[in-house]
Amino acid sequence: MANTSYPASYYAASANPAPSRPALQGEVETDVCVIGAGYTGLSSALFLLENGFKVTVLEAAKVGFGASGRNGGQIVNSYSRDIDVIERSVGPQQAQLLGNMAFEGGRIIRERVAKYQIQCDLKDGGVFAALTAKQMGHLESQKRLWERFGHTQLELLDQRRIREVVACEEYVGGMLDMSGGHIHPLNLALGEAAAVESLGGVIHEQSPAVRIERGASPVVHTPQGKVRAKFIIVAGNAYLGNLVPELAAKSMPCGTQVIATEPLGDELAHSLLPQDYCVEDCNYLLDYYRLTGDKRLIFGGGVVYGARDPANIEAIIRPKMLKAFPQLKQVKIDYAWTGNFLLTLSRLPQVGRLGDNIYYSQGCSGHGVTYTHLAGKVLAEALRGQAERFDAFADLPHYPFPGGQLLRTPFAAMGAWYYGLRDRLGF
Structure with a gap:
């Protein structure tokens, strides 16, 4: 065997x-x-x-x-x-x-x-990062919602505060969840x-x-x-x-892609994420990243519907990383991999x-x-x-994907394309 x-x-x-x-x-x-x-x-x-x-x-x-x-x-x-x-x-x-x-x-x-x-x-602490005012409004609503259910370890971050926790110029604000974190x-x-x-x-x-x-x-x-x-x-x-x-x-395997940089050293790593929180943005097709114990940046994002392995993971993810952190342009990628998660129609x-x-x-x-x-x-x-x-x-309630197994991948990919377009246009 x-x-x-x-x-x-x-x-x-x-x-x-x-x-x-x-x-x-x-x-x-x-x-x-x-x-x-x-x-x-x-x-x-x-x-x-x-x-x-x-x-x-x-x-x-x-x-x-x-x-x-x-x-x-x-x-x-x-x-x-x-x-x-x-x-x-x-x-x-x-x-x-x-x-x-x-x-x-x-x-x-x-x-x-x-x-x-x-x-x-x-490590404790996770940040939801907003790229638009609309996303920031969603985080404000989310904070009120979670507090309804007794979850109070939350802090809204304005533009000044989010710059203190992540060195990315793209974000207009965010929310810190101290019961979040990374492992x-x-x-x-x-x-x-x-x-x-x-x-x-x-x-x-x-x-x-x-x-x-x-x-x-x-x-x-x-x-x-x-x-x-x-x-x-x-x-x-x-x-x-x-x-x-x-x-x-009633489910579909999907792939997501991840890269890990070479060790950045204490100074560069601290400049990117001074409190060592993990971060995910608020887009439908979101990007997420964090530091490892040996000060590498792990950066992931993107979805491949039907769980195919892309030919060049680094080519997909590295541009996303550099958009968030252009200061990493000369940094080498040591690892790139993919893994599957299971998607349901209702999510x-x-x-x-x-x-x-x-x-x-x-x-x-x-x-x-x-x-x-x-x-x-x-x-x-x-x-x-x-x-x-x-x-x-x-x-x-759960439902099968439209079109059965044959068509579930293209239908899901079309839906993701639509929401990805909305993200890019700021809707």
Whole structure:
């Protein structure tokens, strides 16, 4: 069987040491079989183990191989569609439940880092940067909205204040969220995997789930073994493939591109981001960036619908970086990579149950670092019989992409082109 290693990236090159985790051989029995060792699967496994369940995790490649180990590393609160949009769709009662959970994922990350002493370069503080007066008005509304749900670690930044936190001349203002922040995402996943194993959980790498045998005692089959379980959690997200056809129809893998510069040195790095906050702008097709622990600039942006890998990632992202920071014109790019996230038509997560014993969460739509950690807790609660918060997500309406799988990519790309045009024209 082929051994799938991490794709080349800054994160893979700077990952903390991790043990070899052998592929599943033969048959095992467990309480819960988790498919996928990304954030959703690892978070679910940790909460279940802490509550006395026996857990086996199957990973097709390596821990954090997918979006969990390749993302921009930013801790961003709420969902890809904010609470006011949810409220208009489902009403105040369900929105209240979801709003109360919107800031929980970041707290879970910090609790995990502290409890299990995970070394992942955790830093506090995230900035939403406005390029237009209209975007600034949206941030003012967002601050009022989030404060309605008890989130008060927010500060609006006028043009003078945003210059104090980011050396970019393009921004007219912004909002600082001190409960936001950034991490080395792969090292967070590796630390959570070690925590799973410290509690008696078992992780098998190079063990793709190839078939689920449904029924009262479901069985997950891999190329060289099988897991018989009481419950299954499907946490493959954009890397699930067609293992569960019902989930593939209402979602679409998309690629995003990231680059990492050479080390900038303390002086240049401090001049760009004096407080070491992470930043994302307010465009529909947004750019995001931050400093690493060794003072590189990580810069990401753009979306490739259908998850194709672009031929030249640096050619796509470097111009975006230089537009924000022309002072980096002579700086070398050491790493460039892409990774897939899962998009839903509503841009809200899909959570649910198939039959009585197969649970799933997917479709973070680019907002996954915090949501996946919350999802693990919500899924674990549901398996323990506490389903109110699970049901709040499960009851969100979801629809297939227009035109089915054949046309979902061009339709989504057309929509993105339209919103990208609006961004450029300042609408």
